[in-house]
Amino acid sequence: MAESRDDFVIAVRSAFLKKANKQKFSLLTLILLSLIIIILGSFNFKAIQYTKKGINELVYRFTYITSIPENYITNSYFKISDHLDLFNKFKKNEILLKSLREKELSIDYLILENKKLRKLIDETIQSKEIYAKVLADNESPYLKSIILNKGSKDNVKMGMAILDGSYLVGKIIEVNFTNSRALLLSDLNSKIPVLLEPHDMQAVLSGTGQNYGIIEYTKEEYRDAMKGTVIVYTSGQGGLFKPGLPVGKLIDENDNKSLINFFSDFKQLDYVKIVSYEIGGIN
Amino acid sequence: MSSLEKNSFLKSIQFYIPTLILFFSVLNEFNLNYLNIEYFSFNFVFILIFYWTLKNPLYLSYFIIFLAGLVNDIVIGLPLGLSSFCYLLICIITAYLRNITLSPNFINDWISLLFTLLLVNSIEVIFLDLIFSIYVNYTKYFVNIGFTFLFYPIFMVIFNKLEKRIRIRKND
Numbered sequence: 001m002a003e004s005r006d007d008f009v010i011a012v013r014s015a016f017l018k019k020a021n022k023q024k025f026s027l028l029t030l031i032l033l034s035l036i037i038i039i040l041g042s043f044n045f046k047a048i049q050y051t052k053k054g055i056n057e058l059v060y061r062f063t064y065i066t067s068i069p070e071n072y073i074t075n076s077y078f079k080i081s082d083h084l085d086l087f088n089k090f091k092k093n094e095i096l097l098k099s100l101r102e103k104e105l106s107i108d109y110l111i112l113e114n115k116k117l118r119k120l121i122d123e124t125i126q127s128k129e130i131y132a133k134v135l136a137d138n139e140s141p142y143l144k145s146i147i148l149n150k151g152s153k154d155n156v157k158m159g160m161a162i163l164d165g166s167y168l169v170g171k172i173i174e175v176n177f178t179n180s181r182a183l184l185l186s187d188l189n190s191k192i193p194v195l196l197e198p199h200d201m202q203a204v205l206s207g208t209g210q211n212y213g214i215i216e217y218t219k220e221e222y223r224d225a226m227k228g229t230v231i232v233y234t235s236g237q238g239g240l241f242k243p244g245l246p247v248g249k250l251i252d253e254n255d256n257k258s259l260i261n262f263f264s265d266f267k268q269l270d271y272v273k274i275v276s277y278e279i280g281g282i283n
Numbered sequence: 284m285s286s287l288e289k290n291s292f293l294k295s296i297q298f299y300i301p302t303l304i305l306f307f308s309v310l311n312e313f314n315l316n317y318l319n320i321e322y323f324s325f326n327f328v329f330i331l332i333f334y335w336t337l338k339n340p341l342y343l344s345y346f347i348i349f350l351a352g353l354v355n356d357i358v359i360g361l362p363l364g365l366s367s368f369c370y371l372l373i374c375i376i377t378a379y380l381r382n383i384t385l386s387p388n389f390i391n392d393w394i395s396l397l398f399t400l401l402l403v404n405s406i407e408v409i410f411l412d413l414i415f416s417i418y419v420n421y422t423k424y425f426v427n428i429g430f431t432f433l434f435y436p437i438f439m440v441i442f443n444k445l446e447k448r449i450r451i452r453k454n455d
Binding site (some may be wrong): 025026027030031033034035036037041042048051052053056059060061062066067070136143145181188189212266 | 292310311346349358360361375378414415
């Protein structure tokens with residue numbers, strides 16, 4: 001009994017401490033080093049943050065380069081499928097264009113009216129836009145994010161909104177000198193204040209880790225009222241995002257959860273706008 | 284003369300294939316750990332590290348594995364050091380298995396992999412969920428462990444062939 005216990009101890013000690021041939025570090029040293037990095041990282045230790053930023057600069061560029069073949073294959077696949085669907089898409093777009101032209105007229109009128117009303121209450125919205133290229137989009141079970149080629153040297157700051165055209169797709173969560181990382185709305189940890197129109201209902205849109213979001217923190221009785229087409233816009237609550245940015249559309253009620261289909265296809269992001277805004281004239 | 288030099292260069296390159304695959308896997312956007320398919324994913328890097336460090340740690344040095352873990356954390360967006368810690372845990376288990384095993388056996392290795400996956404993923408979840416308060420999907424972890432376990436024999440066959448080639452070239 002004692003002998004077998006000794007064998008176990010010897011095997012464990014040997015596994016931890018023995019440096020195999022040509023190994024520069026023992027496993028125990030490296031394990032301790034990674035634990036120190038994890039612990040110091042959890043306390044936002046400055047040296048770790050700077051090291052991380054330094055590695056980020058290098059790794060993001062390498063990720064972009066190593067992903068070129070894979071991106072080429074994906075893009076080719078999308079191009080081919082786009083060509084195959086061309087005729088059907090053209091027919092659908094023709095119908096859509098007709099209805100959009102009709103809507104455009106009323107939208108022009110509403111924009112003018114909105115400007116006039118803002119002038120009356122002396123409110124101005126100033127926004128600053130930075131165009132950025134998506135270097136890599138990493139979809140992991142833990143984080144749905146994109147890496148952008150603009151960083152602190154281009155005045156990118158934490159919390160800035162990311163737009164695909166006019167649709168909201170996420171916000172900046174990490175800024176390095178030449179690049180930054182944006183958390184997508186579909187991420188499990190993403191929560192943004194939204195407005196459900198035309199019901200004028202405030203809610204919180206949460207990511208699910210899938211390609212759709214869910215509406216949270218609305219009362220049960222409000223849910224019954226949500227009938228017909230419901231469009232989700234940013235509410236501007238908390239001052240994080242500009243109010244009125246289109247986010248998605250209510251698609252389904254599943255297990256008492258309101259599912260939201262995002263307007264933007266997060267897998268197809270190539271170029272995005274990094275936007276910050278400021279509301280002036282409010283006392 | 285030049286062909287001889289070419290050959291020796293090829294030989295040394297072949298020896299580094301596992302390292303190259305490891306870095307390509309952690310640097311690439313195409314993450315087999317998340318294929319965007321409902322209820323299907325597997326951790327290729329775990330299989331790679333488990334196989335090669337069990338076979339012979341010379342193919343994948345521990346320091347290289349530690350660096351690959353750091354790179355993976357940066358690319359995936361995990362807390363820095365977590366992947367390195369998990370990868371090195373696999374190395375500890377494989378080092379222990381090598382020490383206690385006299386004649387390697389596929390079934391033993393396979394069952395050990397299941398134990399390793401359960402342990403390493405549990406530690407990862409504990410770190411993510413309890414310490415860093417990052418929400419994780421437990422079902423996805425179970426699916427990932429299941430498929431990683433099931434896919435091991437397939438990759439083992441491929442890696443066995445590769446290992447044979449490397450060994451032959453090295454002995455030439």
